Amino acid sequence: MKKAFGILSLTAVVGLAACGGADEEVPEENGATGDDGADTEEIDEEEADADEDDAWAEIQEEGKIVVGTSGTYAPVTFYDGEDLTGFDVELVRAIAEELGVEAEFSTMDFDGILPALRNGQIDIAANDFAITEERQEIFELTEPYKFSYGSAIVREEDADRFESARELEGVPVALGSLTSNYAQFAENIGADGTAYDGGVEAILRDVVNGNQDAYLNDYLVLQQTLEGFDDDRLAIAENVKYHATESVMMMRQGNTGLKEVIDEAIATLHDNGTIAELSEEFFGEDASEPVDTDEIVTLEGE
Template sequence: MINKKLGLTSLLTVGLLLTACTTSDNKETEKVSEDTKEDTSWSSVEEEGVLTVGTSGTYAPITFLNEENELTGFEVELVRELGEELGVEVEFETMQFDGLLPALRNGQIDVAANDFAITEERKEIFDFVDSHKYSYGSAIIRTEDDGKFESAYDLKGAKIGLGSLTSNYATFAENIGGETTAYDAGVDTILRDILNGNQDAYLNDRLVLQRNVEEFGDDGLMVDEDVKYHSSESALAVLKGNTELRDKLSEALGTLKDEGRVSELSEEFLGADSTQPVDQSEVVSLEAE
């Protein structure tokens, strides 16, 4: 009996060892398979002849519908020129800003284009084409409040309107200790609420804000030149690992930069050349430090 038990125990031990080895081998095989997986992100686009790009269409002057109800804007036209440079057709899918990166992650789109700032958190999941826009955040305030906010730090406790609670501007507002409200009815609603005192400021990219003020056309609003935060680099986003597609887009972008087309588009839609890094000496970090 003793020998039989020992034999059974030995067999069980060997079985467990074999199972452990098999599991380990499977994991190693899976890892090797992942590491050696062929990147067809560009070749698939090239073969199909279509680059599918997600954008909101509600973030002027980056992406918006013009008076003819046609999609346009700085990044929209930039992507169209990239497609022309690469010899593929560009098809846009419009969706809410908060749905763009999830759509990229699940393969619904090839590229997300909506003034996405490159952050360490986003880089864990996505890759970015070379930067095409450098800027920083600012605020639209009432003209009568000019001088009230001597720096971005003075936004602490202010009533702040936002376009999205998932944007970097929302992150900064939270970090600085602002009282935030998200709007889904468009920028004009936020600006009217600033004028009537329901909000103290609207946070966003300074170049975008300047165009917002100009188009709204009310002297009671201004962009606060003393409020500078979140120095940013914006780029087109692709899914992490889609290196082939990222590099092709970066190569085409480099050509457009050399030809001066990116600067021209920036001047046309943003009112300034945003292709060069900004002076960060007075810019507060995203963490409000």
């Protein structure tokens, strides 16, 4: 039975000391499984049927590739002082270097990235987006470059409470967004989810105080969140593993020429160890290879 999810407005700004001590506000999560907001935009047919040769040719002519990202999802995309950085950000810079162009970043709300892509305001979207059937129908997706799965932060005394992600049914859980893979999983598993729009610090305080029993997000991101929050009353529920994810960047449908050169750059950066090095820098471990899915819960339709 699916639960009704509510939104809790918060004003707390997170102080997440991840990857260089950035002050980080984290209302977003790894990609949406449902409505990306893209199909509600008014799109010109000429834009929707973007010419595959023109997109890459225009980027080469201008000498830059415009990238949409949130800047609010450490350690993937965030500000360290005034400098935009993060795993996806630095990977895009490495890709741009391989292509011989500059990377120009346009930061925006997470929910606005894909509509901006459809409208031609940006060339590619990079924000730890997961592969979904809807996205495959609407956009060109790169080859995956980051592999992970969902997990949960819980109170330290509850670290062994859940033997499987399936035991989250009926459990109060906190979410950073209603349009994420984790919100979709929570709904499908029957958890009692609440989305926060103010930041991860407020979420973790509610877990500590017992208002929520768990915070769902990407395992690698949660590790960095715990390190930054530095509260020994919290822990990762190591047995909670769900929704294996493969992260990609996206381009407008029809931009197959651009996709081809970016895929070639990703392959080069994988083979020469750059992606593994960036993974170690921002996640503390290599996320460039597929994960073992034997113990990961995946629900039908996900």
